[in-house]
Amino acid sequence: SAVISQKPSRDICQRGTSLTIQCQVDSQVTMMFWYRQQPGQSLTLIATANQGSEATYESGFVIDKFPISRPNLTFSTLTVSNMSPEDSSIYLCSVDGWGYEQYFGPGTRLTVT
Amino acid sequence: DQQVKQNSPSLSVQEGRISILNCDYTNSMFDYFLWYKKYPAEGPTFLISISSIKDKNEDGRFTVFLNKSAKHLSLHIVPSQPGDSAVYFCAASARSGGGADGLTFGKGTHLIIQP
Numbered sequence: 001s002a003v004i005s006q007k008p009s010r011d012i013c014q015r016g017t018s019l020t021i022q023c024q025v026d027s028q029v030t031m032m033f034w035y036r037q038q039p040g041q042s043l044t045l046i047a048t049a050n051q052g053s054e055a056t057y058e059s060g061f062v063i064d065k066f067p068i069s070r071p072n073l074t075f076s077t078l079t080v081s082n083m084s085p086e087d088s089s090i091y092l093c094s095v096d097g098w099g100y101e102q103y104f105g106p107g108t109r110l111t112v113t
Numbered sequence: 114d115q116q117v118k119q120n121s122p123s124l125s126v127q128e129g130r131i132s133i134l135n136c137d138y139t140n141s142m143f144d145y146f147l148w149y150k151k152y153p154a155e156g157p158t159f160l161i162s163i164s165s166i167k168d169k170n171e172d173g174r175f176t177v178f179l180n181k182s183a184k185h186l187s188l189h190i191v192p193s194q195p196g197d198s199a200v201y202f203c204a205a206s207a208r209s210g211g212g213a214d215g216l217t218f219g220k221g222t223h224l225i226i227q228p
Contacts, residue, residue, distance in 0.1 A: 001159070033215055042117070043157070043202065045215035058215065092156055100145045100206055102216060104156035 002027050002095050004105035012111045013083055020079045021108045023093035028073035033102060034066070037090040046091075049076050083112045116140045117205050119219035127227050132190040134222050136203030139184065143205040147216065148177060148188045151200045160201075161188070190224075198226045 003026040013019050023032065034046040047055040047068055055068040069077045080087050088111050094102040118137045126132045134148075144165040149157035163170040163177045163186070170177050176189045190197055200223050204216040 004156070035215075040220075042115075042218040042220045043204075043216075045217070048215055094156075097159070099162065100208060100214075101147055101159045101162055103159060104149075106154070106156045109154075 001097060001103045002029060004093065004095060004103060006091075006093060006105040006108050008108060009106065010109040010111075012113060015084050015112055017083055018079055018081045019083065019110060020077050021091050021093075021110075023076045023078070023105055025074045025095055029095040030073070031096045032070060032076045033094045033096075034068065034076075034078045035092045035094065035104075037092065037107075039088070043092065046078070080110065083110075085112045088112045114139075115219070116143075117203055117217050117219040119201075119203055119222050121222050122220070123223040123225065125225045125227055126193050128195060129192045132188075132193045132197065132224055132226070134188040134190075134201050134203075134224065136186050136188075136219055137184055138186075138205050140205070140207065140217070141184075142207040143217070145206040145208055146177070146179060146186050147204045147206070148175075149202040149204060149218075150197075151202060151221070157202055193224075193226045195226050195228065198224060200224070 005024045007022045032049045035043045037043045045058050046061045047057045049055045049070040051070045067079045090107045092107045094104045147162040148160040151157045161175045179186045200221045202221045203219040
């Protein structure tokens, strides 16, 4: 399985600011995914990022709020824009495996005050 | 609405006994199911999966059973060990065109293995 790292591991931000989360994979992958886990909730898919094309967003998530970059096959960023306390969550990136499983990074714990 | 449901937020099992974690789904388009294990401050770790064309898949101490007619799957851990204490997530995918798709997760079950 791929080794996935995320930066930062955690952050505390003020409302109205933006935070960019980085996801680095140790091998080239086709698809990268971004998820959010709000407190006490399940993981929810935000968007799918395919290198060389625009990210595909799930219902309820928009590019202006969560812009995503995918400049190459090993790296992606997710920006949480104009943050509010409701954005306090764990943000996780994942990559597709050999089958249909996905492998996850350690997550970024974001607290918005 | 929750398409993948794990109705037990927590489960306590004695060490050495069988742990059974349950998951129900509502979307008939789901055709691939996965279980993940998550420790605090870590990302989910893939455990085992099953395709909808099968009703059982086994990997060491872990076995997943799928009942398509009931839209129900379960994860059996035998024997349970202290290191199995974690949150377990059930996830499902509706594969399209053979490509990778995002996963739909349940809320998780916190498994506690008692010594």
